[in-house]
Amino acid sequence: MAAPMIAPSILSADFARLGEEAEAVAGSDWLHVDVMDAHFVPNLTLGLPVVQSLLKATDIPLDCHLMIEDPARWAPPYAEAGAYNVTFHAEATDDPIAVAKDIRAAGARAGLSVKPGTPIEPYLEILREFDTLLVMSVEPGFGGQSFMPEVLSKARAVRKLVDAGELTLVVEIDGGINTDTIEQAAEAGIDCFVAGSAVYGTADPAAAVRALRAKAAG
Ligand code: DX5
Ligand code: ZN
Numbered sequence: 001m002a003a004p005m006i007a008p009s010i011l012s013a014d015f016a017r018l019g020e021e022a023e024a025v026a027g028s029d030w031l032h033v034d035v036m037d038a039h040f041v042p043n044l045t046l047g048l049p050v051v052q053s054l055l056k057a058t059d060i061p062l063d064c065h066l067m068i069e070d071p072a073r074w075a076p077p078y079a080e081a082g083a084y085n086v087t088f089h090a091e092a093t094d095d096p097i098a099v100a101k102d103i104r105a106a107g108a109r110a111g112l113s114v115k116p117g118t119p120i121e122p123y124l125e126i127l128r129e130f131d132t133l134l135v136m137s138v139e140p141g142f143g144g145q146s147f148m149p150e151v152l153s154k155a156r157a158v159r160k161l162v163d164a165g166e167l168t169l170v171v172e173i174d175g176g177i178n179t180d181t182i183e184q185a186a187e188a189g190i191d192c193f194v195a196g197s198a199v200y201g202t203a204d205p206a207a208a209v210r211a212l213r214a215k216a217a218g
Contacts, residue, residue: 004216009196079108087111138175147176159189
């Protein structure tokens with residue numbers, strides 16, 4: 001496996017200073033941007049205009065995690081704007097392949113996310129249409145929740161297919177990742193670790209990213 005990737009989640013950052021907060025984690029692999037619509041999840045965050053401004057403010061590739069209804073309509077514009085990776089939820093659409101194709105056609109990597117209670121088996125066949133699988137290790141909607149280790153079986157199943165050469169995919173995990181939980185996720189074969197409160201809830205976000213990276217590398 002390649003070196004572990006760390007994606008700080010700006011959900012736990014100061015929304016009035018997003019440019020500086022991105023700058024504070026300049027060595028990160030991806031910057032994770034949680035888009036919530038108050039329908040798919042019971043919370044509301046930010047949308048396309050903020051992503052467009054962030055794209056101008058940072059060189060870190062943006063990893064947009066869309067926790068929204070109707071991704072067929074709303075996801076492609078994030079790719080057109082210049083997001084590096086655009087992930088939507090399997091539970092939010094009947095035609096994930098069509099959405100993935102539109103995201104890729106618009107120039108971004110396509111990601112599929114599954115909530116903790118959503119099994120991965122029904123989606124294994126279609127994962128070849130995706131560049132990223134985002135395994136949720138908390139119920140989507142809020143930062144600062146506790147890690148759910150039971151979701152790691154999904155990561156292990158997909159890791160096996162990637163290692164066997166049947167899929168080419170970044171396996172990403174989101175929710176409750178900190179220096180206590182990241183090792184078990186790394187052992188399950190995760191490539192990319194999202195961390196919100198464990199990065200922006202500390203006095204030194206850059207040091208927090210380094211600490212997470214070191215622990216994930218084992
Ligand atoms: C939750 C979001 C996460 C959140 C993670 O719905 O998708 O990206 O920022 O926050 P922590 O790392 O604090 O669990
Ligand atoms: Zn997220």
